[in-house]
Amino acid sequence: xxxxxxxxxxxxxxxxxxxxxxxxxxxxxxxxxxxxxxxxxxxxxxxxxxxxxxxxxxxxxxxxxxxxxxxxxxxxxxxxxxxxxxxxxxxxxxxxxxxxxxxxxxxxxxxxxxxxxxxxxxxxxxxxxxxxxxxxxxxxxxxxxxxxxxxxxxxxxxxxxxxxxxxxxxxxxxxxxxxxxxxxxxxxxxxxxxxxxxxxxxxxxxxxxxxxxxxxxxxxxxxxxxxxxxxxxxxxxxxxxxxxxxxxxxxxxxxxxxxxxxxxxxxxxxxxxxxxxxxxxxxxxxxxxxxxxxxxxxxxxxxxxxxxxxxxxxxxxxxxxxxxxxxxxxxxxxxxxxxxxxxxxxxxxxxxxxxxxxxxxxxxxxxxxxxxxxxxxxxxxxxxxxxxxxxxxxxxxxxxxxxxxxxxxxxxxxxxxxxxxxxxxxxxxxxxxxxxxxxxxxxxxxxxxxxxxxxxxxxxxxxxxxxxxxxxxxxxxxxxxxxxxxxxxxxxxxxxxxxxxxxxxxxxxxxxxxxxxxxxxxxxxxxxxxxxxxxxxxxxxxxxxxxxxxxxxxxxxxxxxxxxxxxxxxxxxxxxxxxxxxxxxxxxxxxxxxxxxxxxxxxxxxxxxxxxxxxxxxxxxxxxxxxxxxxxxxxxxxxxxxxxxxxxxxxxxxxxxxxxxxxxxxxxx
Amino acid sequence: xxxxxxxxxxxxxxxxxxxxxxxxxxxxxxxxxxxxxxxxxxxxxxxxxxxxxxxxxxxxxxxxxxxxxxxxxxxxxxxxxxxxxxxxxxxxxxxxxxxxxxxxxxxxxxxxxxxxxxxxxxxxxxxxxxxxxxxxxxxxxxxxxxxxxxxxxxxxxxxxxxxxxxxxxxxxxxxxxxxxxxxxxxxxxxxxxxxxxxxxxxxxxxxxxxxxxxxxxxxxxxxxxxxxxxxxxxxxxxxxxxxxxxxxxxxxxxxxxxxxxxxxxxxxxxxxxxxxxxxxxxxxxxxxxxxxxxxxxxxxxxxxxxxxxxxxxxxxxxxxx
Numbered sequence: 001x002x003x004x005x006x007x008x009x010x011x012x013x014x015x016x017x018x019x020x021x022x023x024x025x026x027x028x029x030x031x032x033x034x035x036x037x038x039x040x041x042x043x044x045x046x047x048x049x050x051x052x053x054x055x056x057x058x059x060x061x062x063x064x065x066x067x068x069x070x071x072x073x074x075x076x077x078x079x080x081x082x083x084x085x086x087x088x089x090x091x092x093x094x095x096x097x098x099x100x101x102x103x104x105x106x107x108x109x110x111x112x113x114x115x116x117x118x119x120x121x122x123x124x125x126x127x128x129x130x131x132x133x134x135x136x137x138x139x140x141x142x143x144x145x146x147x148x149x150x151x152x153x154x155x156x157x158x159x160x161x162x163x164x165x166x167x168x169x170x171x172x173x174x175x176x177x178x179x180x181x182x183x184x185x186x187x188x189x190x191x192x193x194x195x196x197x198x199x200x201x202x203x204x205x206x207x208x209x210x211x212x213x214x215x216x217x218x219x220x221x222x223x224x225x226x227x228x229x230x231x232x233x234x235x236x237x238x239x240x241x242x243x244x245x246x247x248x249x250x251x252x253x254x255x256x257x258x259x260x261x262x263x264x265x266x267x268x269x270x271x272x273x274x275x276x277x278x279x280x281x282x283x284x285x286x287x288x289x290x291x292x293x294x295x296x297x298x299x300x301x302x303x304x305x306x307x308x309x310x311x312x313x314x315x316x317x318x319x320x321x322x323x324x325x326x327x328x329x330x331x332x333x334x335x336x337x338x339x340x341x342x343x344x345x346x347x348x349x350x351x352x353x354x355x356x357x358x359x360x361x362x363x364x365x366x367x368x369x370x371x372x373x374x375x376x377x378x379x380x381x382x383x384x385x386x387x388x389x390x391x392x393x394x395x396x397x398x399x400x401x402x403x404x405x406x407x408x409x410x411x412x413x414x415x416x417x418x419x420x421x422x423x424x425x426x427x428x429x430x431x432x433x434x435x436x437x438x439x440x441x442x443x444x445x446x447x448x449x450x451x452x453x454x455x456x457x458x459x460x461x462x463x464x465x466x467x468x469x470x471x472x473x474x475x476x477x478x479x480x481x482x483x484x485x486x487x488x489x490x491x492x493x494x495x496x497x498x499x500x501x502x503x504x505x506x507x508x509x510x511x512x513x514x515x516x517x518x519x520x521x522x523x524x525x526x527x528x529x530x531x532x533x534x535x536x537x538x539x540x541x542x543x544x545x546x547x548x549x550x551x552x553x554x555x556x557x558x559x560x561x562x563x564x565x566x567x568x569x570x571x572x573x574x575x576x577x578x579x580x581x582x583x584x585x586x587x588x589x590x591x592x593x594x595x596x597x598x599x600x601x602x603x604x605x606x607x608x609x610x611x612x613x614x615x616x617x618x619x620x621x622x623x624x625x626x627x628x629x630x631x632x633x634x635x636x637x638x639x640x641x642x643x644x645x646x647x648x649x650x651x652x653x654x655x656x657x658x659x660x661x662x663x664x665x666x667x668x669x
Numbered sequence: 670x671x672x673x674x675x676x677x678x679x680x681x682x683x684x685x686x687x688x689x690x691x692x693x694x695x696x697x698x699x700x701x702x703x704x705x706x707x708x709x710x711x712x713x714x715x716x717x718x719x720x721x722x723x724x725x726x727x728x729x730x731x732x733x734x735x736x737x738x739x740x741x742x743x744x745x746x747x748x749x750x751x752x753x754x755x756x757x758x759x760x761x762x763x764x765x766x767x768x769x770x771x772x773x774x775x776x777x778x779x780x781x782x783x784x785x786x787x788x789x790x791x792x793x794x795x796x797x798x799x800x801x802x803x804x805x806x807x808x809x810x811x812x813x814x815x816x817x818x819x820x821x822x823x824x825x826x827x828x829x830x831x832x833x834x835x836x837x838x839x840x841x842x843x844x845x846x847x848x849x850x851x852x853x854x855x856x857x858x859x860x861x862x863x864x865x866x867x868x869x870x871x872x873x874x875x876x877x878x879x880x881x882x883x884x885x886x887x888x889x890x891x892x893x894x895x896x897x898x899x900x901x902x903x904x905x906x907x908x909x910x911x912x913x914x915x916x917x918x919x920x921x922x923x924x925x926x927x928x929x930x931x932x933x934x935x936x937x938x939x940x941x942x943x944x945x946x947x948x949x950x951x952x953x954x955x956x957x958x959x960x961x962x963x964x965x966x967x968x969x970x971x972x973x974x975x976x977x978x979x980x981x982x983x984x985x986x987x988x989x990x
Contacts, residue, residue, distance in 0.1 A: 021835055023842035025852055041948060043709070043762045051711040142721050147714045149721075240764060259773075259940035259948070260846045315845060318935045318944070321828065322844040325836055329843070505704040526713075547716040642837040649833075656810060663806045 021639060023315070023331055029632045033311045034624055035332050037323050041258040041316070044242040047219035048138040048146045053617050056219065060619025061264050061312065062110075063222040063247035064271075066101065066132070067213060068280050069528075071623050072287025072296055072612055075427045075571075076368075076528035078217055079279045082107060082127070082248065082271075086213060087203075096156060097208050101201040101216070103129060104278065107271050112246045114231035124269070127248055129201040131223035136193045136203075137184040138229070139220060142166055148220050154212070156204045157191025181226035208568045214527030217618070222247065250307045250622045262314035266307055276305050283308075283623060287612075295610040307622035308609075327603065330635040333626060334611075335603050342412045346601065349413065359606025359634070365613030366599050368525040370421050370533060373401065373486065373593040374552040378544065379517050382468065384555070392452035393466075394590040398437040399445035400489045401593050410482050414601060418594035420583045421533040425615055427571045428530040428579035435587050438594065442492060449493055457494020465496035471516040472499055473507035483520065511551055514544035520595075521551055528616060530579055531567040537591060538563045554591040607631040677977070681970035688966040689959075693747050696955050702728035705760055708953035726760065747959070756960045761952035766960050769945060776846060777929030777941030780857045784864040785926055789919060791865065792872030793908070799873065800880035801903050811873060818870030826863045827936045834859055844938035860937045864930070875918065879911045886910075912983045920976040924968035928961075 027033060042055045047063050050056060068081040078086055087099040107127035109115070115123050139146040140161045153159050164187045169176040175183065192204035205212060215221055228246035232239050245253055250270045255263035267273075272281030283301045291297045301308075317323035320338035327335035337345050345352055351362040375394055377383040382390055403417040419435040422428050449457060459466040468490075472483045480501060487497045497518070502510070510516045525532045535541050539555040541548030559582055566578040586592070604611060609625035705728060706719040714722075723729040727746060735742045750757055756766040799811040835843040845856045883889070884907045892902050929943035942961070949957040980987040 019840040019855070021839040021842050023845040023856075025855065040951065041762075043952075051713075143725060145710065145718070145722050145725055147710045147718050150715045150717050234765065242763060257848075257940065259944060260776075260938065316938055316940070317844060318938065318947070319844075322831060322936060322938070325831065325843050329836075329839075331842075503699070505700055508704070508707070509701075549713065639839050641839045645833055645837050656814075660807045660810065663802060667802060667805060 021329060022635075023326065024313075027313075030628055031310045032308060032626050032628055033313055034309045034621070034626055035313045035315065036334050037317045037332055038262070038314050039316070039318055042262075045245045045253075045256075046144075046242040047222045047224060047245070047247070048135060048144055049242070050219065051147045056617050056619070057621075058253065058262060058264070058314075059219045059222075059245065059247075060249075060617075061251040061621050062245045062249045062253050063219050063224075064249050065217050065219055065222055067217040069217060069616070069618050070284065070287075071620060072284050072291050074288055074425050075429070076425055076616065078213055080104075081217070081280060082223065083216070087216075089208065089210060091208075092204070095207075097205045099203040099205075099212065100196070101129070101132065101203060103127065103132070103199040103201075104271065104275070105199070106275060107248055108269055109225050109246055109248055110252045110267055110269065112228065114225070114227040114246060117227050117231060125225070126198075127223050128198045129195045130198075131225055132201050132221065133189065133193050133195050134181060134184070134226050134229075135221055135224050136190055137161070138224065140165075140190055141184075143169075146220065148215065152215065152220075154205045154207060154209045155190060155192040156206050157193075161187070161190045179226075179230050181230065210568060210570065211527065211529055211531055214529060214532075217527070251309075251312060260316050264312040266310050272306060280622075281306055291612070294612075296612045298609065301609060301625060308625040309621065312621055327605075328638075330605065330631065330638050333605050333608050333631075337601050337603060339412075345603065346412070351603070355603070358638075360603050361606075361610065363602045363604060363611060363613050364599055365602070365615050366416055366424050366597055367615040368423055368425055368528055369523060369598055369615075370418055370423055370536075371415075371520070371522040371595045371598065372418070372421070373518060373520050373595060375518055375591055376514060376516050377553045377555065377591050378514050381466075382517050383553075389452045391589060392448045393454065394593075395437050396445040396448040396452065396493060397490055397495070398590055398593040399439070399441045399448070400493055401486060401595070402440045402489060403438075403595050406482070406485055407596065409485065411596075414599040415596035416599060418596050420586065420594055421536060421592070422530055422579070422583075423525075423533075423597040423615070426525070426528050426530055426533065428576060430580075433583070435594070437587065437590055445493055449495075454495075457496070465494055467496045467498065468517050469500045470497050470518045470520075471507060471510055472501050472520065473504040475501050475503065486520075511543060512547070514553060519551065522598075523549065525616065530575075531563075534563055534566065534579070534582060537586065552591045554589075556585060556589065559585045605631070606634060674974070677974055681974075684970060685963070685966050689748060689751055689963060692959050692962055693744055696959070697732060700953055700955070705953050705955055709760055751959065751963050757956060759949075759954055760956045761949070761954040766957050769957070770942065770960065770964070773929070773940065773942040773945045774927050775941075776939050777934070777943060778926060779853060780860050780864070780933070780939060780941075781926040781929055783857070784861045784868075785922065787861065788865055788868050788872065792869060792876055793915070795869070796873050796876035796880055797903055797908065800877050800884060800907075801899065803881055808877075811877070815870040815873040815877075818866060819874070820870075821867075823863070823867045823932055826866050827932070830859055830863050830866070831936075834862070844936065846937075846939050856937070856939075860930075860933045860939065863933060876911075876915065879914050880907055883907045883911045913980060913987075916979045916983055917976055920979045921972045923975070924972045925965075927968070928965060 024035075038054050038057070040054060042050070042058055043052060044050050044055060045059055045062070047059050050059055065081045066083045067078050067086060070077040070079050080086055082103055084102045084104055087101050090098040090100070092098055109124050109127060111123040113123060115125055119125060136155065138144050139149055139152055140158045142149075142162045142165065149158075149162070165183065168187060175186065178186065192206075194202045194204070196202050203212070225246055228244070229241050232241040232244045234240040243256060243258070248271065250267060250272060251264035252267045253262070254265045255261060272278060276282060283304050283306060285302050287297055317326070323332065324335060324338050324341060326332055345355055346362065351360060375382045378385070380386060382393060384390065386393070403415075407413050407415045407417070416424065417438070419433050419438050424431070446456070449455070453460065454466050457465050470483060470487060472479070474480065474483075480499065483499050483501075487499060490497045511519065523533070523536055536549055537552065537554045537559065538550060539560050540546065541550040542553045542555065543549070543551045544553055562578050562582045562585075566575055566582065569575040569578070607627040607630040611620065611624060614620055702723050703719055706722040707714065710718055710722050720729070728743065730741060730743050730746065732743045749755075758764060759766050759769065795811070799808050802808050831843055834840050841855055841858050847853050847856060880903070884903070889902055889906060892906055927942065929939070929941035931943040931947055933939070934941045934943040935947060945957070946961050948954070949961065
């Protein structure tokens with residue numbers, strides 16, 4: 001009996017000694033693998049449809065874009081991708097504008113069985129201008145549900161293309177049954193998208209729209225082979241195209257278990273591997289002046305062929321705590337900082353000594369975004385109808401809204417206090433500009449309020465404190481606290497601001513109908529151009545009139561005129577001057593109280609080469625580098641078991657069980 | 670027997686129809702088709718894009734009543750899809766819902782099944798043991814520990830077990846999942862342990878009560894008088910006769926092994942049905958959510974009927990009628 005017990009204990013000890021907390025038991029530790037996390041599964045990997053950050057973090061590696069951003073330069077700078085050069089606007093006699101898109105030579109799609117359909121026996125083919133035209137046609141196809149269709153209707157014939165397609169499909173079942181590329185060809189394609197030669201595409205826009213360049217740097221316009229769209233239709237056991245990307249990028253998708261694990265491997269057929277020296281195929285040799293000191297221009301990386309990584313492993317972590325624990329064990333290379341661990345990790349904006357000693361480093365990235373409190377400019381009290389009174393009321397409210405205190409209380413001090421809609425990294429952002437209504441000055445605020453006709457916050461028509469409503473889309477305690485902070489600031493002026501908290505959906509509805517006074521909102525840029533921020537106050541985008549993102553319904557003829565001039569210009573001194581003038585109008589009119597630009601803190605491990613913080617969602621994985629040898633060493637050092645709690649638990653168990661054994665013996669006897 | 674079954678099934682159908690109707694009304698008072706579309710296409714999408722999405726996904730139809738063609742409403746479509754088991758595609762990512770749910774059942778079963786079997790075995794053997802030594806130190810200590818175990822929340826077990834076994838002793842990975850069985854075991858050990866800890870207290874209390882009550886009956890005294898050993902009395906007579914109340918508890922749980930656990934799957938990164946359900950809630954994915962609730966209600970009814978049947982097997986005295 002005793003011997004048997006001993007054998008069981010020995011076997012158990014042996015089994016446990018073989019146990020380890022390594023979540024990648026099969027991985028080859030000598031390879032350059034990058035381990036990172038995702039929380040929500042990607043919605044789609046269809047480049048013409050995908051719009052969320054996680055979607056793009058896969059698509060950005062598998063598909064190349066026509067243009068791309070320079071990894072190091074700020075303000076964000078475009079450079080060629082699949083195109084040989086950044087296309088220039090060619091004004092046409094009829095007022096339209098053409099762009100010639102010239103593809104690089106020798107571009108090939110990743111190998112895939114779908115190509116057997118076009119050329120039997122072959123598993124790949126060259127990328128041609130027709131594949132780019134096909135991508136534009138997919139954006140214009142209403143059945144594809146591309147979110148950028150409305151933006152790109154500026155392309156001549158885009159709208160008509162979609163209408164014709166829908167009409168023909170409805171009327172003619174045999175047309176609807178045609179292969180997708182044939183359908184597009186049958187109705188003549190998009191008038192403003194013309195294939196001039198196998199490597200040349202001419203794009204014609206109905207009006208000048210220099211921002212089109214930025215859309216060429218997003219996966220929406222990445223070339224897509226029709227074979228993949230036609231073949232991967234979800235029938236007869238085939239996957240869906242939205243789950244089976246066929247691109248040209250530096251990595252290919254090798255595992256797509258989108259609820260647990262996504263794996264990408266380096267693609268040997270990538271054009272960068274065959275054509276080193278093309279932009280974005282080697283690590284940049286130049287950047288900002290501070291990049292040398294920050295380690296982004298380390299000679300070990302500069303000029304070396306990309307990508308450095310052999311493999312990218314995304315693992316799903318829905319909860320912060322397990323994800324962060326695994327990061328601390330060395331099983332993830334990069335991590336955000338959960339709220340509850342923030343004070344342990346960061347002291348006064350720098351990494352804690354304990355973490356620094358482990359070789360971890362802190363990266364701060366300022367988002368290309370703006371968070372603000374807006375006034376409904378159609379409102380008779382706070383808006384334009386109130387004229388000078390309304391303006392002074394808004395200015396007064398802005399003068400007591402203390403962003404720094406807000407950040408101290410709610411964001412662990414993260415975020416750049418905003419002075420205007422433009423965040424750092426965007427042309428027109430001026431680090432020295434100070435908005436006179438964005439400092440905290442309660443005395444001046446009280447004075448302005450009195451001038452507005454509300455001395456001490458009292459509304460003379462009622463004899464009571466002026467009552468305003470702050471419409472918020474959240475009902476959870478934490479968000480309500482953040483809104484209450486602003487209400488508290490305004491109460492110091494004597495104003496009675498009431499929070500009207502509704503569900504997000506009801507809030508959206510109120511905004512649509514213009515039935516609100518004050519709201520808080522955020523905007524994250526699609527592309528790094530001042531136009532993408534300043535159009536948020538352009539009357540052409542007013543929410544109640546046109547359903548656009550000008551939620552404050554701000555309208556000012558002079559601002560509009562300046563906006564029209566500014567948006568069509570290249571980044572030159574005149575453009576800067578126009579932006580300054582627009583900023584001055586906003587400063588005085590105060591339709592928004594600009595609050596802050598978000599600042600993300602991320603930790604990365606000692607074995608990860610310093611990644612340049614990027615405030616926008618573009619693909620940077622090809623620039624990442626890891627040192628697997630150092631990782632293996634540190635992981636082993638960090639993961640020595642701490643056994644005393646097990647012994648303590650065992651002793652406690654024995655203490656509980658022993659009297660039981662005594663009882664057992666007595667009872668049996 | 671047949672009449673009973675028919676009655677039971679009829680009530681089941683009524684329940685399911687009620688559930689489907691309730692689900693439809695509840696969901697559309699919380700989220701309009703615009704909200705579903707906005708969540709699917711993205712916050713920034715203009716109204717025209719939302720309208721196109723609604724058109725493509727059938728959310729442009731009238732909700733309850735269409736004067737032009739009464740059958741062409743969202744409600745009718747909802748019932749048609751559910752009752753014919755033609756679930757269609759997810760609102761969140763346009764992939765077939767049926768295939769997705771099937772892919773989630775495996776990972777869920779991979780940890781709920783061992784958890785169920787081990788939990789039952791552990792619960793019954795421990796409570797038999799405790800009941801055997803009733804009114805001694807073993808029984809009292811068992812009660813104290815069971816009440817303690819019942820009082821602690823699942824979340825604390827998760828964090829505690831992850832901390833002890835994953836962070837200090839480093840026996841198991843904190844979270845994750847893998848489809849190859851030898852790797853899967855490493856990932857599933859902790860959720861199973863947490864499930865056992867969270868469930869054992871209640872089981873122990875309940876089963877013990879049943880066993881103690883049963884062991885006070887006349888036939889037990891008779892068996893003892895005949896000279897039957899205590900072990901044999903507990904193992905043979907008491908255990909068998911206690912099966913009815915235990916079965917009620919257990920059979921009901923079997924269908925829900927497929928649906929996994931919302932909390933355990935989230936914290937341990939298991940891509941099962943619980944995880945899929947949470948994703949659907951987060952994504953305003955009505956199309957998936959209604960299928961999950963619908964299947965849950967079907968499983969519930971199946972579980973009830975199975976419980977009734979299991980009575981007749983366990984106790985020849987129970988008859989339908």
